[in-house]
Amino acid sequence: MAWQWESTVIAMVAFGILYFLLNKYAFGPLFSIMEQRRQLVLEQMNTAESSRKQAEAQMAEQKAALDQARKEAYSIIEQARTTSTKTADDIVQTAKAEATRLKDDALKDIESEKNKAIAALRTEVGGISVKIASKIIEKQIDEQSQEQLVNQYLKEVGSK
Incomplete structure (x- = not known):
């Protein structure tokens, strides 16, 4: 095989014409589309970064x-615990x-009833003493009978 320089x-x-045509009609629009895509990707990355920063700020808030x-x-x-403790206290x-007041009232009532009972007992003892004296005077008995x-009469008073 011989090398033919015309073919080369x-x-x-042909390669130069093809390169010129590709450069004019294919590479230009292709590089333009690739540049647009690169810009879009950069914008999306910037938007994503901005969104991430906003999300972090909102999360912090x-x-x-x-x-x-x-x-x-x-x-x-x-505050509720303090209020409930104060209310409980x-x-x-x-x-x-109230218990102290009721106790004091009860003690006063007991003292009053005791005084009434003592007064009634004194009255009764006084009446019995008068009866005993009148019976002794009536009977004029000896000491043993008097005792x-x-x-x-003391037994009668004790049974009442």
């Missing part, structure tokens, strides 16, 4: 709001005061 020149000219809500909840719980104090009579 024709092939080179939400964490801060959640922490604030927790603090408020704890303060409300603590007030109820206990009121109950103690029996006193014991009998």
